[in-house]
Structures are given as C-alpha cells and as structure tokens.
Amino acid sequence: MMQPIISFQQYSFxxxxxxxxxxxxxxxxxxxxxxIWIAGPSGSGKSTLAHCINGLIPFTYGGDIRGRLxxxxxxxxxxxxxxxxxxxxxxxxxxxxxxxxLSVAEDxxxxxxxxxxxxxxxxxxTSASLERxxxxxxxxxxxxxxxxxxxxxxxxxxxxxxxxxxxxxxEPLANLDPAGGRKAMQLIDDIHRQGGKTVIIIEHRVxxxxxxxxxxxxxxxxxxxxxxxxxxxxxASGLLRGCGLRPPLYVDALRYAGVSLDGVQGLSRPQPLGIxxxxxxxxxxxxxxxxxxxxQPAEPLLDVRGLTFGYEPGQPVLxxxxxLVGAGxxxxxxxxxxxxxxxxxxxxxxxxxxxxxxMRYAGQDMASWSIRxxxxxxxxxxxxxxRMITQHMIADxxxxxxxxxxVPAAEIKERVAGVLQTCGLYxxxxxxxxxxxxxxxxxxxxxxxLVLAPKLMILDEPTAGQDYRHYQEFMDFIEQxxxxxxxxxxxxxxxxxALEYARRAVVLSGGEVLAADTVxxxxxxxxxxxPAHLKETSLSLFAKANDLASPERFVQAFINxxxxxxxxxx
Amino acid sequence: MNRTGSLYVTGNSxxxxxxxxxxxxxxxxxxxxxxxxxxxxxxxxxxxxxxALLVTAGIxxxxxxxxxxxxxxFTVLNGIFILLITPTFGTxxxxxxxxxxxxxxxxxxxxxxxxxLTLSAKYLTLLPITILCIFTTQPSAFAGSLNRxxxxxxxxxxxxxxxxxxxxxxxxxxxxxxxxxxxxxGITKEDGSIAQRLRNLAAVVVPVLQSALHRxxxxxxxxxxxxxxxxxxxxxxxxxxxxGLDWTLAVLGVLLLAVGIWLKVQVLKGFWYPx
Numbered sequence: 001m002m003q004p005i006i007s008f009q010q011y012s013f014x015x016x017x018x019x020x021x022x023x024x025x026x027x028x029x030x031x032x033x034x035x036i037w038i039a040g041p042s043g044s045g046k047s048t049l050a051h052c053i054n055g056l057i058p059f060t061y062g063g064d065i066r067g068r069l070x071x072x073x074x075x076x077x078x079x080x081x082x083x084x085x086x087x088x089x090x091x092x093x094x095x096x097x098x099x100x101x102l103s104v105a106e107d108x109x110x111x112x113x114x115x116x117x118x119x120x121x122x123x124x125x126t127s128a129s130l131e132r133x134x135x136x137x138x139x140x141x142x143x144x145x146x147x148x149x150x151x152x153x154x155x156x157x158x159x160x161x162x163x164x165x166x167x168x169x170x171e172p173l174a175n176l177d178p179a180g181g182r183k184a185m186q187l188i189d190d191i192h193r194q195g196g197k198t199v200i201i202i203e204h205r206v207x208x209x210x211x212x213x214x215x216x217x218x219x220x221x222x223x224x225x226x227x228x229x230x231x232x233x234x235x236a237s238g239l240l241r242g243c244g245l246r247p248p249l250y251v252d253a254l255r256y257a258g259v260s261l262d263g264v265q266g267l268s269r270p271q272p273l274g275i276x277x278x279x280x281x282x283x284x285x286x287x288x289x290x291x292x293x294x295x296q297p298a299e300p301l302l303d304v305r306g307l308t309f310g311y312e313p314g315q316p317v318l319x320x321x322x323x324l325v326g327a328g329x330x331x332x333x334x335x336x337x338x339x340x341x342x343x344x345x346x347x348x349x350x351x352x353x354x355x356x357x358x359m360r361y362a363g364q365d366m367a368s369w370s371i372r373x374x375x376x377x378x379x380x381x382x383x384x385x386x387r388m389i390t391q392h393m394i395a396d397x398x399x400x401x402x403x404x405x406x407v408p409a410a411e412i413k414e415r416v417a418g419v420l421q422t423c424g425l426y427x428x429x430x431x432x433x434x435x436x437x438x439x440x441x442x443x444x445x446x447x448x449x450l451v452l453a454p455k456l457m458i459l460d461e462p463t464a465g466q467d468y469r470h471y472q473e474f475m476d477f478i479e480q481x482x483x484x485x486x487x488x489x490x491x492x493x494x495x496x497x498a499l500e501y502a503r504r505a506v507v508l509s510g511g512e513v514l515a516a517d518t519v520x521x522x523x524x525x526x527x528x529x530x531p532a533h534l535k536e537t538s539l540s541l542f543a544k545a546n547d548l549a550s551p552e553r554f555v556q557a558f559i560n561x562x563x564x565x566x567x568x569x570x
Numbered sequence: 571m572n573r574t575g576s577l578y579v580t581g582n583s584x585x586x587x588x589x590x591x592x593x594x595x596x597x598x599x600x601x602x603x604x605x606x607x608x609x610x611x612x613x614x615x616x617x618x619x620x621x622a623l624l625v626t627a628g629i630x631x632x633x634x635x636x637x638x639x640x641x642x643x644f645t646v647l648n649g650i651f652i653l654l655i656t657p658t659f660g661t662x663x664x665x666x667x668x669x670x671x672x673x674x675x676x677x678x679x680x681x682x683x684x685x686x687l688t689l690s691a692k693y694l695t696l697l698p699i700t701i702l703c704i705f706t707t708q709p710s711a712f713a714g715s716l717n718r719x720x721x722x723x724x725x726x727x728x729x730x731x732x733x734x735x736x737x738x739x740x741x742x743x744x745x746x747x748x749x750x751x752x753x754x755x756g757i758t759k760e761d762g763s764i765a766q767r768l769r770n771l772a773a774v775v776v777p778v779l780q781s782a783l784h785r786x787x788x789x790x791x792x793x794x795x796x797x798x799x800x801x802x803x804x805x806x807x808x809x810x811x812x813x814g815l816d817w818t819l820a821v822l823g824v825l826l827l828a829v830g831i832w833l834k835v836q837v838l839k840g841f842w843y844p845x
Binding site for chain 2: 054055056059060080081082085090092094096097098099100101102103105106109110111112113114115116117118119122123126143144158346349350351370371372374375376378379380381382384386387388389390391400401404405448449452
C-alpha cells in the first residue's frame with residue numbers, strides 16, 4: 001500500500017489566544033499525486049488546516065497541538081518552515097502580497113535568491129519555470145502590468161522552481177474574475193497532470209473548482225471533517241448547503257424540478273446526464289416556473305446618457321456609456337478588470353468629470369453638483385469596509401457624515417439610532433468598531449452612508465471575500481433595503497450575485513456597454529459574456545448540453561424558483 | 571513617475587552600467603566635495619563634468635524636468651532671499667564693501683552678489699549627480715549592491731520591498747480619500763476650514779495604516795514561506811558582479827576626494843573673491 005504524503009491522525013489545534021480548538025480531531029490521509037479539494041465556509045478551519053500543512057503553524061502561529069501530523073514521513077514541528085517549503089509549496093490567496101518582487105523574474109527567483117543560488121543558474125531556472133506556466137513573455141513586466149490571474153501564474157512559477165511535491169493553493173479563485181478563475185483551474189490541472197504533483201486546493205467556490213476534475217472533496221465544518229468523497233458522491237449527498245457552500249446552480253435547478261439525484265453520475269460539470277426523459281421534464285418545469293408577471297419598469301432615478309471620459313485625449317476609457325437605474329431597483333454593473341467599471345462610478349460620484357454626456361438624478365441635471373452634494377444623493381460603498389471606517393465607536397462612525405454637515409446633535413442621535421436599527425446593529429451601538437465581525441463591519445459601512453439618506457447606493461464588489469452564508473445574509477439585507485425604495489448599483493464580476501439579486505444587468509467591456517438587459521438574458525449569451533471575461537452561467541451551459549428548448553427560460557425558471565424558495569424560508 | 575514607483579530610465583551609458591554601490595560612493599564623495607568648498611572655480615569645473623555625464627546618460631529631459639526645475643527654483647529663490655535679507659553679507663567674508671544696487675533700506679554690494687553666485691553654483695553642482703543616480707539605478711539591483719558593500723541583506727531588501735508596495739499604498743490612500751470625500755469628509759475647499767480638512771486627512775490615515783499593517787502581515791507570511799531570512803547569505807537576481815570599471819571608478823572617486831581635501835586644507839582655504 002502506498003504511503004500517504006500528508007497524514008493527520010486525531011489531530012487537533014488550538015490557537016494560543018483562543019479558548020476553543022479551531023481544528024478538532026482531524027484524521028485525513030492524502031496520497032502522492034492526488035488532487036484534493038478542501039471545502040468549507042469561513043470559520044470551518046480550512047485555512048488553519050492549510051497553515052498546518054505549510055508550516056505557518058507552528059512556526060508563525062503558535063498554539064496547542066494534539067494528535068499526529070506527518071508530511072513526507074516527518075513531523076513538521078521538527079523541521080523549519082523553509083525545509084518544509086521544499087516539500088509543500090504554497091500559493092496564497094492575495095496575489096499582491098504574494099508578489100514581492102519588483103518584476104516577474106525577480107518574484108520567481110525569490111526562493112532561489114534566499115537559497116543563495118548562483119546568479120547564472122537562477123536565471124536559467126527562472127526562465128524554465130516561467131515557460132511552464134506560459135508567462136515567459138512577461139519576464140520583465142512589473143506587477144502593475146499584470147492581471148490577478150497572471151500574478152497568480154507567476155506565484156505558481158516561483159513555487160514550481162522549488163520542486164515541491166505538494167502544491168497548496170489557498171483560495172486561488174478569490175480575487176479573479178470568472179474567466180481568470182477558469183484559466184487558473186486549467187493551469188492547476190495542467191501542472192497536476194504533467195508534474196505528477198499532489199495538489200491541495202482550499203476554496204469555497206464550488207462551481208468554479210469543479211470545472212476541472214478533482215479526485216476527492218474534503219468537506220469541513222466547525223473545525224471537523226464532515227465528509228470525504230468524490231465530487232459525484234458529495235454533490236448527490238446534498239451536504240454542500242449544510243456546510244455553507246453553494247451547490248452548482250444546475251444541481252439546484254434539478255432539485256427544484258424534482259429530479260432525484262441518487263446515484264446520478266457526472267454532476268460535477270454541466271454536461272448531458274443521460275437520464276431518460278430529462279429534457280422534456282425540465283422543459284415542462286421551466287415553462288411553468290419561468291412564467292410570471294413581467295416586472296414593471298421603475299421610475300428612472302439615475303439616468304446616465306452618452307458618457308465619454310478619458311485621461312488622455314484620443315484614448316477614451318469610457319465611450320458613450322448610457323445606463324438607467326430605476327427607483328428601488330437593483331442593477332448589476334458587470335465587466336472585467338479594466339472595463340471601466342470604477343471609472344464609471346467615479347464619474348457618477350463626481351470624483352472625475354466627463355468629457356461629454358449627461359447625468360440626471362431624479363430628473364435633475366447633476367453636472368453642477370459638487371462631490372459632497374452628490375454624496376448625499378448617491379452613496380458609494382467600497383469593497384473592504386475596513387478602508388472606510390475611521391472612528392473608534394460604532395455610533396460615532398455612523399454619525400460622522402451628519403456631524404461634518406453641521407446637523408444638530410439631537411437629530412444626529414435620532415437618525416443614527418434609526419439607521420442602526422435598520423441595519424440590525426442597534427444592540428451594538430455603544431460598542432467599539434473592533435468588536436464587530438467582517439460582515440457586521442460591512443453593514444456598518446452601509447449604515448454610515450445610509451444615514452445621509454441617499455436614494456441610490458453604489459456597492460463595489462459587495463460580496464468579495466465572504467462565504468456563501470455571509471454573502472446571502474448580506475445580500476438579503478440589501479434586498480430588504482431595496483424593498484424600502486433604495487436603488488442599488490452593484491459593481492461586480494460575481495455572476496451569481498447578479499443572477500440572484502439583480503433585476504437587470506449592464507455589461508461593460510473595453511469602456512463600452514455591451515448589453516443591458518435582464519440578467520437571465522445577458523448571462524445566456526456567450527457573445528456578451530466572453531468579451532467581458534464573464535462566463536456563460538452553468539445553467540445555460542447545462543440547458544444547452546441537455547438539449548433544452550430555451551436556455552434563457554431555464555435560467556429564468558431557476559431565478560424564480562430561488563426567489564420563491566427564499567420567501568418560503570422566511 | 572511610472573507605476574513601479576521607481577524613476578529608472580533604461581539605457582546603456584557609463585552611469586547605467588556602473589554598480590549601484592559605486593554610484594553611492596561617488597555620490598557621497600561628490601557631496602562632500604561640494605560642501606567643503608566655497609570656491610566658484612571648483613564648482614564650475616564640477617558642473618561641467620556633471621553636465622557632461624548627464625548628457626551622455628541620455629535621460630530624456632521630460633523625465634527629469636520636474637526635479638530640474640524644482641532645484642533651479644529653489645536655488646534662485648534662495649539667492650534672492652539672501653540678497654534681500656542680508657545684502658552686505660559678503661563683506662563679512664572678504665572684508666571689503668563695494669556698493670552696487672540701492673535697495674532703499676540697504677545696498678547690495680558686489681561681494682554679496684558674488685557670494686550668492688558661488689552659493690547657487692554650489693547647490694547646482696549637486697543637481698546633475700543626483701539626477702544621474704536616481705534615474706540610472708535599478709532599485710532591485712541597488713539592493714543587491716548595498717548588500718555587497720556590507721549592508722545586511724534584510725536591511726538592503728527593505729529598499730526593494732518599500733518600492734514594491736509604496737504605489738499600492740498611495741492607490742489605497744487615494745481611493746479611501748475619494749470615498750471619504752463623498753461622505754463630506756474630503757480635503758477640498760468645500761469640506762470646511764483648514765483645520766477641519768486636516769482632521770479629515772488624518773482620519774483617512776487610520777484605515778490606510780490599518781490595511782498597511784494587515785498587508786505587512788501577509789507579505790511577511792509570503793516571504794517566510796519562500797525562505798526569506800533563513801540563510802546567512804542571499805544572492806540577487808538583478809544586477810551583476812563588480813567589474814574592473816566599477817573598481818576603477820570607486821578608487822578614482824576616493825582619490826579625487828583625497829585630492830579635494832588636500833586642496834581645501836592647503837590651497838583653496840576660504841571664499842574665493844577675485845576682485
């Protein structure tokens with residue numbers, strides 16, 4: 001029998017400053033050449049498990065260890081973090097922190113530099129590693145000239161140069177757009193096949209990981225292992241949702257349509273399932289479920305017309321962009337990095353001035369409005385709440401915008417209390433900000449804008465870095481606010497977000513509007529999704545693979561069923 | 571400034587090929603020379619050599635225009651203020667007084683005018699060499715050469731890592747400031763008094779600093795996982811070995827400095843005033 005390369009035996013770990021162990025009684029053997037996916041929500045212990053494998057535990061983060069762990073037959077605690085890195089190469093989630101070199105070549109060479117390798121040999125090996133990940137052409141580029149996915153490939157090249165047997169990917173998809181994510185999974189798979197490496201992927205994005213074959217899924221929950229199995233076994237078991245993970249959309253659609261999944265093979269990707277009569281059954285279901293009153297067009301709140309902007313003459317970043325957001329409507333602004341999404345939001349908030357075009361807010365021309373005045377009508381919320389919070393106490397943070405506007409103290413108190421109640425933060429009003437969780441801080445950053453009573457809020461990547469459960473909680477909260485008449489423009493490349501919560505989507509690519517339509521229609525059209533680095537939704541791919549009559553209708557049926565399901569839970 | 575945060579301009583001049591540490595030695599020797607003397611002849615000679623080197627380096631003027639004008643304006647203003655505030659200062663150095671321009675409250679004399687001319691030349695001699703060092707040195711190669719002249723590699727690498735992340739930080743700062751501006755806490759005129767605007771600026775520092783600390787944490791992890799700091803020695807991908815040229819110029823720099831010190835002590839002791 002083959003020896004496992006990584007073996008946890010009744011292993012538990014408790015961080016020094018915590019009272020409860022983060023990992024509880026883990027027993028897991030990983031064999032050489034396997035491709036393992038460790039899945040689970042945040043707080044499930046999957047990152048801690050990764051720290052145990054790459055040596056950050058116990059060398060950087062101390063704590064109590066119980067049980068046994070062996071890596072390549074040795075106890076990591078007896079090695080050093082550097083010795084361990086010869087066996088386990090880690091690719092971190094944050095590509096910017098991982099990329100420490102001033103150029104691609106220097107970043108790849110970083111490990112070799114630290115090993116004091118002679119320069120000539122280092123140059124040869126750097127080129128060879130870059131060749132393996134297809135990045136040799138970029139050898140002299142600086143990190144600022146690379147996309148997130150390219151930075152990740154460079155990190156991978158750096159790890160490959162060490163000849164580590166195990167490659168550990170910590171949330172490799174977290175900061176990538178859908179197309180970048182697909183490429184990353186493809187590259188990981190190529191390296192796995194060609195190099196015979198053991199690959200361990202830590203992720204919570206189910207559909208994206210399953211684009212390439214996986215040997216075993218390790219499902220984690222509350223610090224323990226919930227289940228281990230092949231993708232088919234795990235998907236059919238229905239355990240994903242209970243572990244705070246989002247099953248592939250078509251698997252959910254099959255459930256909504258009442259199709260039994262027991263023993264069904266090939267669920268891990270949108271492909272023909274070979275269930276007799278499946279097509280007719282799903283067509284019947286979508287016809288019924290997709291029907292519904294067409295939504296009433298809302299009264300226009302923000303009306304952007306023919307906006308053109310460029311930093312340098314003759315090089316427009318945005319070309320003739322028009323966009324409509326109705327009162328109380330949720331609109332998704334989709335597009336790849338560099339498509340002009342953030343430029344557009346800076347134009348709307350007044351930080352940049354357009355060269356031509358007009359913007360109207362509730363019928364009024366905004367051209368002469370100052371940034372401050374716009375800020376009272378249109379709130380802008382950054383992706384990372386930590387970057388917006390400046391005060392120590394929660395109530396102070398929310399009241400700050402009113403205070404600088406000279407609102408009397410009594411009124412501030414009243415309005416802050418009202419907003420905190422709306423945002424579910426009222427019980428914490430006298431707490432310091434630092435006591436809040438990430439999700440609560442996210443709500444706080446919304447509250448601090450909401451207090452200015454805007455009618456429209458621009459949310460930049462509102463769900464980035466959150467697992468499915470927190471994502472859902474947060475977006476349900478946003479939906480509730482929308483129900484109270486506040487419109488939202490979601491800037492995102494997360495397609496699920498658009499699909500589940502937005503009524504309409506505007507797709508931006510190369511500074512131009514490619515499409516503006518219902519989300520179901522936009523995301524079923526490859527001619528729109530591809531140039532925008534989005535992916536055609538798995539629902540539409542599944543519908544096409546199984547010869548359904550109308551992919552778009554199938555997508556719409558799913559959206560309706562989701563909404564109904566949510567109402568059912570409440 | 572390009573997005574890498576460095577001002578390096580590619581090229582193949584003498585200064586481009588020179589090792590970063592040697593450039594540092596030359597720069598220091600040059601600076602010491604400048605501060606030692608108060609003699610226009612020395613400065614004119616240094617200026618001629620400096621400008622000749624600068625021209626051969628082939629740095630486009632557009633790139634260095636900002637630094638160039640900054641130094642010129644500083645020097646001119648400095649000269650004007652000296653003339654206006656202490657119009658007879660030159661007398662203290664020469665012991666003579668030759669009135670030249672009537673100011674009403676006082677008279678600028680020829681000695682002071684010549685002193686200001688000398689002082690301006692003194693400051694300007696630093697201009698070409700500073701521009702040369704900044705624009706022809708690749709930051710990462712510089713870290714390597716610092717390490718070679720005896721600076722511990724962990725300190726030398728700090729130069730490189732700072733250059734890597736400063737642009738990230740400025741970008742973060744800018745976007746945080748933008749979002750604050752929309753809340754009415756910006757730093758423009760409409761955001762209130764100077765005091766209020768300064769307070770707003772200070773408030774932005776909090777989240778940016780916090781995120782910088784967080785960043786340091788993850789960068790440290792990334793570096794540790796890749797073996798930084800575990801070995802006594804480290805090699806550098808960028809840069810090259812010291813060559814004959816580097817040694818020659820380093821020795822030359824030190825020799826010139828020695829000659830300079832001898833000159834100062836023996837020949838050109840004080841302020842040179844030919845009239």
